[in-house]
Amino acid sequence: MSLLLTGIGELVTNATGSPDLVGSINDAALAVDEGTIVWFGQASDLPDDLRDSDTLDCEGRAVIPGFVDCHTHLVFAGDRADEFARRLGGESYEDILAAGGGIHSTVAATAAAPTLELSRLSTDRALRMLGHGTTTVEIKSGYGLETQAEVRMLEVAAGIGSATPLDVVTTFLGAHVVPTATTSEDYVRLIVDEMLPACAPLAQSCDVFCDEGAFSVDEARTILMAARHAGLELRLHAEQLAHTGATQLAAELGAASADHLDNATAADAAALAAAGTVGVLLPGASLGQAPAPARLLAEAGVTLAVATDCNPGTSNVESMPLIVALAVHEMGLSPAQATWAATRGGATALGLDDRGHVSAGAVADLVVLDAPSHVDLSYRPGSVEPWRVLKAGVVL
Numbered sequence: 413m414s415l416l417l418t419g420i421g422e423l424v425t426n427a428t429g430s431p432d433l434v435g436s437i438n439d440a441a442l443a444v445d446e447g448t449i450v451w452f453g454q455a456s457d458l459p460d461d462l463r464d465s466d467t468l469d470c471e472g473r474a475v476i477p478g479f480v481d482c483h484t485h486l487v488f489a490g491d492r493a494d495e496f497a498r499r500l501g502g503e504s505y506e507d508i509l510a511a512g513g514g515i516h517s518t519v520a521a522t523a524a525a526p527t528l529e530l531s532r533l534s535t536d537r538a539l540r541m542l543g544h545g546t547t548t549v550e551i552k553s554g555y556g557l558e559t560q561a562e563v564r565m566l567e568v569a570a571g572i573g574s575a576t577p578l579d580v581v582t583t584f585l586g587a588h589v590v591p592t593a594t595t596s597e598d599y600v601r602l603i604v605d606e607m608l609p610a611c612a613p614l615a616q617s618c619d620v621f622c623d624e625g626a627f628s629v630d631e632a633r634t635i636l637m638a639a640r641h642a643g644l645e646l647r648l649h650a651e652q653l654a655h656t657g658a659t660q661l662a663a664e665l666g667a668a669s670a671d672h673l674d675n676a677t678a679a680d681a682a683a684l685a686a687a688g689t690v691g692v693l694l695p696g697a698s699l700g701q702a703p704a705p706a707r708l709l710a711e712a713g714v715t716l717a718v719a720t721d722c723n724p725g726t727s728n729v730e731s732m733p734l735i736v737a738l739a740v741h742e743m744g745l746s747p748a749q750a751t752w753a754a755t756r757g758g759a760t761a762l763g764l765d766d767r768g769h770v771s772a773g774a775v776a777d778l779v780v781l782d783a784p785s786h787v788d789l790s791y792r793p794g795s796v797e798p799w800r801v802l803k804a805g806v807v808l
Contacts, residue, residue: 415776415805416465417442418455421472421784425452426756426769433748434786435770442475444776447804452770468807473799474785476751477768478547478777479732480758483671483692483719485552485585486541487534487568490521492725500700506625506653515555515589518724522555522565531568531575537722537730538572538580542808544731545798547777549578550719550762552619554585559607562586566614577803581762583647584608584615587627587635600631604638612642617668619647622658629657636665645763651675652697663687669717669761672697673704681705681712690761692717693753695738696727706743717757718750737793747787776805 420440427435443451443462451462495513508514522530541549551569556562566582573580586607590596608618618639622632626649636646645668650658652672662670663683670684671692684691691714693704710716718739721727729735732754739750759768767775781788782799789796801808 413446413805414465415444415807416462416467417444417470417475417778417780418467419469419471419473420455420475421470422474422786423452423770424474424476424751424755424786425771426477426752427771433752436786440475442770442778444802444805447776447806449770449772449774449776451772468780468800470780470799472784474781474783474788476779476781476786477755477770478779478801478803479545479754480548480717480762480764480768481541481546481719481722481732482550482669482717482758482761483552483694483721484549485554485721485723486537486549487530487551487553487565488518488522488555488724489525489530489533490518490724492517495725514725516592518555519557523561527564527568531571534568535572535575538576538578540730541720541722541732542576542578542801543798544733545779545801546732547578547779547801547803548581548759548762548764548767550581550583552583552585553611553615554588554619554621557586557588557591559602559610562607562611563614566611570614577806577808581617582615583617583619584611584639584644585619585621586611587620587632589621589626596627596631600627600634603635608638608642612639612644615644617645617647618642619649621649622661623649623652623656624654629661632658632661633665636667640665647671651680659684662689668763671719673709674698674702676705676709678708678712681709681714684709685713688715690715690717690757692719692761693739693743694719694721694727695735695742696729697721699738699742703743706739706745710745710749715757715760716745716749716753717761718753719758733789733796734794736789740790741793747790750790751786776802778802
């Protein structure tokens with residue numbers, strides 16, 4: 413189908429090399445055909461042969477690329493509100509994890525949920541994300557910690573892509589935490605010998621939580637090298653709870669992304685920039701503590717993305733507009749940097765060149781904000797949501 417968007421107050425293109433980073437065009441129009449963008453520019457330059465298309469009048473609103481949420485754990489069951497309150501009361505995440513809480517409690521709740529219920533809960537979350545303007549989402553496993561449970565999580569994640577308009581990218585995160593009944597040595601062996609062969613056909617990437625209380629740099633290297641051999645892209649939870657050297661490992665291996673980075677250093681930033689590894693910032697997970705050094709990373713030339721880290725324990729957030737606002741107010745990014753990171757940055761982290769920007773031939777995943785400018789996402793935090801969401805040119 414063909415569709416013409418008119419009356420665009422500001423069109424965010426994210427064009428490469430734009431002086432304002434987001435490549436804004438005012439008083440714009442945009443034409444879609446068969447799910448892709450075929451023309452965009454100032455409305456006064458609209459070709460005559462496009463004027464007969466069905467029209468969506470944006471009435472002066474801003475249009476941006478659809479949000480690409482490149483780091484989520486949205487397949488889960490259970491609730492950890494009590495843990496949230498305990499952390500606010502001063503308990504550390506490491507202490508809660510050691511006492512059987514944290515990831516362990518979500519593993520138990522997820523295991524207890526029948527597959528249909530787990531799928532319903534997860535699909536409902538995904539649909540709410542879509543309502544907030546997310547059009548592509550990465551979903552990790554990691555609340556199974558044994559082979560068939562991890563397979564089930566990845567199957568549920570893939571099912572979300574079949575049951576909703578969202579595009580889903582799946583990531584195997586069997587190396588989320590060591591189960592309480594085993595040793596790290598035995599569990600790493602299980603991941604390499606059994607989990608990866610079973611899960612690799614269901615995933616595009618492999619992630620490892622390399623941090624205190626989780627996996628060491630050497631253990632992460634072993635898992636990621638096996639994952640690469642299995643044909644998966646590499647990702648790392650890096651420097652979230654402590655500085656462990658995970659970021660340097662991500663750079664060494666040429667990982668697609670290093671995520672969290674709360675304790676990253678200038679040397680880490682230089683390594684990521686040199687390797688071309690995307691730094692994924694997760695401001696929802698760092699509320700109440702020192703956030704990742706976003707400006708340091710940006711000034712070092714690191715390509716940045718921002719994501720929700722949607723999970724039941726540390727960032728129960730489904731809204732990318734909220735994440736954009738937090739990236740500005742909590743991490744110090746500019747509105748343009750945060751918007752770019754939530755769209756083209758996320759697409760770059762996932763290796764998706766056909767979205768996150770407005771250009772001829774790009775997928776027509778678009779959000780019409782109920783505001784005149786992308787700046788309103790951070791200027792009016794929590795108040796600006798999509799007026800319309802388009803997925804492959806279809807108004808949802």
